[in-house]
Structure formats: structure tokens, C-alpha cells
Amino acid sequence: MDWADYDAVLFDLDGVVTPTAEVHMRAWSQMFNDFLADPAAPGGGDRSPYTDADYFAHVDGKPRYDGVRDFLASRGITLPEGSDGDAGDAATVRGLANLKNEDFNRVLERDGVEAFPGSVLLLDHLRELDLPLAVVSSSRNAPAVIEAAGLADRFRAVVSGAVAEDRGLPGKPAPDTFVHAAELVGAPVARTVVLEDAVSGVEAGAAGGFGLVIGVDRGAGREALTRAGASLVVSDLAELVPAEVRR
Template sequence: MPRTQVDWDSWKAVLFDLDGVVTPTAVVHMHAWDAMFNAFLTSRSAADGVAYPPYTEQDYFAYVDGKPRYDGVRSVLESRGITLPEGSPDDPPTAQTVCGLGNSKNDAFEEVLRAEGVVPYPGSVELILALHRRGIPMAVVSSSRNAPAVLAAADLSSYFALVVHGGVAEERGLPGKPAPDTFAYAARELGATNAEAVVLEDAVSGVAAGRAGAFGLVIGVDRGAGPEALTSAGADLVVDDLADVVPADPDGSAPAQEGTR
């Protein structure tokens, strides 16, 4: 797709979703769910004397994808006919509860992230570097509490003045996407109004949040949702990759090819 001209210098803040926009983190989440559930099911099979089917990639799409962590745990357990106490979010990862398994998955995510790392989308890195050179403030707005760790693994932390993750939202009582509150909070913290900020999202719910908040520009990144769905949700512009909206450097030259730091 040819480059699309965006007058980035007219905006006071750029707000990036993380998974699907900056990094392909879904793969890390999938591996973490696999590690956690297969360890649990192996142990449970031995304890119950029942050969529970192993967790597969299909289980991720059927029971986990797009759901809050504990809801995903419940769905997979139900698919195997296993009932556990609900527990509480403070349960340790060793607890045999829904929340305990969910917390164990989070630990598994961190282990997979450390072992495998995460490689950001090259086009997204290109845009981040170009905006950084122009001095445009940037934030990451993600529902994942793991966002800071993912950014660190991708070697991109230093480019973002602010990371609004799920923990920040909970602490401040901000409803998640498709409500616009987390994006609005990030814009304020960067000294911009909603109308002066750009939202970059790959999810329909995230695009809807940008539209609900009347942000100045909402760019949908099509990683599979489809351009029609993103446009219908409120995207002003839909691109296949953020390389399509990378500006020339301030001196008019082509974007420099440099690595992350």
C-alpha cells in the first residue's frame, strides 16, 4: 500500500495501542496459556485418574481469545468438565482456583516473554522513530498489565512518555475500551485535548473508543479485523501497516532506517 500523508506536526499527542499495533504480543499470550493449562491438565489428570484432553491452539480461539483472563480460565475448565473455586485476584499462582490459574498464566506470560522476547512490527518502529525525531509526545494505552514488560522486551520503553495499562486504569477507576477514558487520560497527561490527539488501534473496540472520545484522528491498523469493520467502528483512516503513514524527516528526506535503542 502506498504511503498516506498525515500531517503529524499538527497533532500534540499520539496514542498507540500495544498488541497488534506495536507488537504481535498475541503469540506470547498464546504460548503462556498453553504452558499454564497443559501443566495444570497433566497434574489434574494424574490426581483425578481422568485423561483430560491437552490444551491446544484451537482452545485459545474457542475459549480464551478476547476475554478477560479469568473468564478465559473458566471457559477452558468448563470445556473439560472441571470445576474450581473462584478464589480472589490476590490468590497466589499455586492456588487451585480460577483466579490462581489466571495469575499462574500471567507468570507464564512473563517467563515466555523473557525466554522468547517479542519483535515489534518494523513499520510501527519506523513510525515511532519518526515521531520521536519530530518531538511529538507518545503514549501507549493498553488493557494489558504486562504492557511495560512488553515494551521493555521490544526495546521501545524510552520512546513513550506514558504507559496507561490495565493496572493504571484500575487504580484510577477508568473503564476500559470501548469506553474512551483511558485514551482521554493519556491525552491529558501529555498536555493535549482529545481533539488534539491521534489514536492508533487495530481492534474494533479500540477504534470505537477513539471515536467515542471524539479524538482528532483515529487510524485503524488492519491486522485481521478488516477495513470495513474498522471504518464502521469509526476509523478515519485504515492502513495495513503503520509504515504507510510514516512521514518524511523534518528536513524533507526519506525516513532514516535506524534500530531501536
């Protein structure tokens, strides 16, 4: 591809720049399966174990409160919404989401995070081209992850889940967070690239009318990303760097 055709690049974070999607997946699995296996847990519904298929179908790429709501709805489980300050032992949508967040932060603090080598290679190449870059993540933890990965100086803007909530922006698959990021870096959406590994994120890029939506297949599947609106699907961001630069 010719990067000269575009004015800015917007990156999802977890699974695109850093392998933290795996940490999120483990944290979601632990939280949901503990809840589903608890005989005293309220809400009724289907209590069969939560699987990776549930993650990709209902949780991946979405704000965490939305992910909890959508998964519970898929199982016919009804819980009260609760409040932002609910502790992890509260049987509410927000309590479960907060418990998952606590697990994620413990793993991040203990293990740190390193960016995918191919993603760093693309970031290096785009810096040479002087293209403005931004991160658009549903996670409220995005700034901490970027800092832990040593990439804070690479992005002109970070639109995290916290920013979206503060500004009243709906999360992916709505395009609003991507559109806001394009505005922050001063680029028209028609000349902006979106890089996403989640079906909901690809749907957001496609809905926003962005110049190019690239799916990064870290498990969602090439066909699913293409159906969601990706014009191009790669397995690693190094594929987007010219061969002569990769040598």
C-alpha cells in the same frame, strides 16, 4: 496524513508496537484449552475448543480479568470471581487469568521481544516531529514489554492495566484509559491520534471523541475495525510515514 494536525499520539502496545499479541494469543489458547479439556473442571457450559475467533471476539484488547469473564459468559460457563492472589490452579476467573499471565511472562523472559520495524520507523518519525507519545495497554505487563523492546525512552506516559486498576479506570472498550493518557501528555482528545489493532480498542478511541482513530489490521480484519470506528486502517505503521522518509 498530516501529523501537524495533531498534538499527541497514543499507541496500544501488543500488536501495534510489538508482536507480543501473538504471545498473548498463544498463552490464552493454552490456558483456556487446558481448562476446557479438563473433565474435572467446574462451571458447566460449552467445552468445545477455544479458537482464534474466540480471542478476537471476547479477549483481544481487554483487561485480562474482563477477557476471562467475557469468554466464559460466551460459553455459558459459570465460575466464582476469586481474588487477585489466586494461583493458576484455582478454578476462578482470576485464577485462570493469573495462569495466563504466568505463561506470558515465561515466554517474554525466555524469548524477549522486538518491535515491528514499521512501528519503529513511525516512532522515529514522530520523535523528529517532537509529538508527545504514550502507550495505552490493557496489559499489566506493558512496562516490562516496552523495556524489553528497548523503547522505554520513546513514551512520555504508559497507562497499563495496573495503572487503570489503581486509578479505578474501566478498561477498553471504555475510553477512560485513553482519555487519561491524553491528559498525562497535555493534549486535548480532539487533537490526539489513537492507534489500535483490537476492535475493543478502536471502539474506545471512537467513544472518546479522539481526533483520529487508526486501526492496525493484525488479524481483526479491516471491515471489523472500520465498523468499530476506525477512520483509517493500515496493515503496518510504516504506511503512516511519508514516502520520502521511508526511502
